[in-house]
Amino acid sequence: MMERAVWIADDDRTLRFVLATALRDAGHAVREFASGAAVLAALGQDTPLLLLTDLRMPDTDGEALLAALAERGTRFPVLVMSAYTDIAATAAAYRGGALDYLAKPFDLDDVVAAVRRALAGRNDPEPAAAAPIHVAHALLGESAPMREVFRRIGRIAASDLGALIVGATGTGKELVARALHAESARRLRPFVALNTAAIPAELLESELFGHEAGAFTGAMRRVPGRFEQAAGGTLFLDEIGDMPLALQTRLLRVLAGGEFYRVGGRELLRADVRVIAATHQDLDAKVAAGAFRADLLHRLDVVRIVLPPLAARRADIPLLARHFLAAAAAELKLPPKRFGAAALRALTAMEFPGNVRQLENLCRRLAVIAPGRDIQLADLDGDGDGSAARGPDWSAALRAWADAALASGETGLHARARAELDRVLMEAALAAHAGHRQHAAQVLGVGRNTLTRKLGTSRRRRDEPSP
Numbered sequence: 001m002m003e004r005a006v007w008i009a010d011d012d013r014t015l016r017f018v019l020a021t022a023l024r025d026a027g028h029a030v031r032e033f034a035s036g037a038a039v040l041a042a043l044g045q046d047t048p049l050l051l052l053t054d055l056r057m058p059d060t061d062g063e064a065l066l067a068a069l070a071e072r073g074t075r076f077p078v079l080v081m082s083a084y085t086d087i088a089a090t091a092a093a094y095r096g097g098a099l100d101y102l103a104k105p106f107d108l109d110d111v112v113a114a115v116r117r118a119l120a121g122r123n124d125p126e127p128a129a130a131a132p133i134h135v136a137h138a139l140l141g142e143s144a145p146m147r148e149v150f151r152r153i154g155r156i157a158a159s160d161l162g163a164l165i166v167g168a169t170g171t172g173k174e175l176v177a178r179a180l181h182a183e184s185a186r187r188l189r190p191f192v193a194l195n196t197a198a199i200p201a202e203l204l205e206s207e208l209f210g211h212e213a214g215a216f217t218g219a220m221r222r223v224p225g226r227f228e229q230a231a232g233g234t235l236f237l238d239e240i241g242d243m244p245l246a247l248q249t250r251l252l253r254v255l256a257g258g259e260f261y262r263v264g265g266r267e268l269l270r271a272d273v274r275v276i277a278a279t280h281q282d283l284d285a286k287v288a289a290g291a292f293r294a295d296l297l298h299r300l301d302v303v304r305i306v307l308p309p310l311a312a313r314r315a316d317i318p319l320l321a322r323h324f325l326a327a328a329a330a331e332l333k334l335p336p337k338r339f340g341a342a343a344l345r346a347l348t349a350m351e352f353p354g355n356v357r358q359l360e361n362l363c364r365r366l367a368v369i370a371p372g373r374d375i376q377l378a379d380l381d382g383d384g385d386g387s388a389a390r391g392p393d394w395s396a397a398l399r400a401w402a403d404a405a406l407a408s409g410e411t412g413l414h415a416r417a418r419a420e421l422d423r424v425l426m427e428a429a430l431a432a433h434a435g436h437r438q439h440a441a442q443v444l445g446v447g448r449n450t451l452t453r454k455l456g457t458s459r460r461r462r463d464e465p466s467p
Helices: 013-025 036-042 062-072 087-095 108-120 144-159 173-182 201-209 245-257 283-288 294-300 310-331 341-349 355-369 377-381 394-407 413-432 437-444 448-463
Strands: 006-009 030-033 050-054 078-082 100-103 163-166 191-195 234-238 274-279 303-306
Touching (some): 013 030, 013 108, 036 062, 062 078, 078 108, 087 144, 100 108, 144 173, 173 191, 173 234, 303 437, 310 355, 355 377, 437 448
Parallel strands (some): 006 030, 078 100
């Protein structure tokens, strides 16, 4: 009897060879296929232990292959590979029954580990067939941090789990919430957003739960709240960290029991709503300070999505800038413009404390005020004091230090500079996230264990006596 194998489907012959070699070295039998159609043909005679398939292939692509497998009632795990890691593609793969989504380029060790995990849990439920949905999402990015965000959105969108989105102001938290809604089974029902920090505390309860006529002075008629407006859909509560403690208690009761009353009402209402919350604050620190309920945080934080600041995904700035510039020109009915190479390089080096929102606003201004069709370096300073276009000056200071050290005959510059860079970055990230190591590690793009190890090394160096 033929040994059951791991199947690889990819039209890239070189990638198939590299993957097959790595998996064979890990002890797996492997079969290779150049298309989805070849996989389907082979299923008539054999069944794989696991299938690794590319998403974009000629003939039968990955999405069509997943649909065909679901229709046949296949029960082996499927891992999808793709260089296209946008939200729609990721979510479609998970809806189609994929167990995991591997973004190209990937580390071969990560693929082998993913195969090992999948084979260790082969009693997963049968994939459910779903009609492909193609949604144009406003959340853009190709950097590694954003690929992980897209992967997380795609994985949990259809689960109906609550989510807590954490990120600095302007990073796109509402866009993530809208993507979770658009890729969920609730997508045809309302998406209702409420910024809890923008509503006075005395009115927030009525905004959330509605009120009856006569419930308070000025309440002339019954008004439904946001929970009722979002019935069957998604309620997005932005800046949840600013919610008053008394109202946190009432929200917790709704999340726990799924029922509520309007202000001044006696009719018990049912809340069929998926609640997604967002904050720029460290809620763990607020819980420790007694300013946020721990039990409410546990209810909201079923799945956490951490959005990186723009400074941690600079590779996305050219893509975002071109998109925002084109969108502004179309919206304002202006002639299209484009960034010159020097301007785009300077834009990528700029500091954006307001994150993506600040970049979008800058592009809108440039669409209006830049005089030519090509946006030049000087145009970036057109409405400011020049500080924005200059960007960070640390590289100039580093060069001056290196020149001086080399002139004096010093050695070991690389190790010293790297240690100092690590120290400054880690201390800045920890300060920005109130000492929370997991959050600091995420924005730096390193593992928590790496951060802890480097912190220990940095402290030992500082404690060592000077020679």
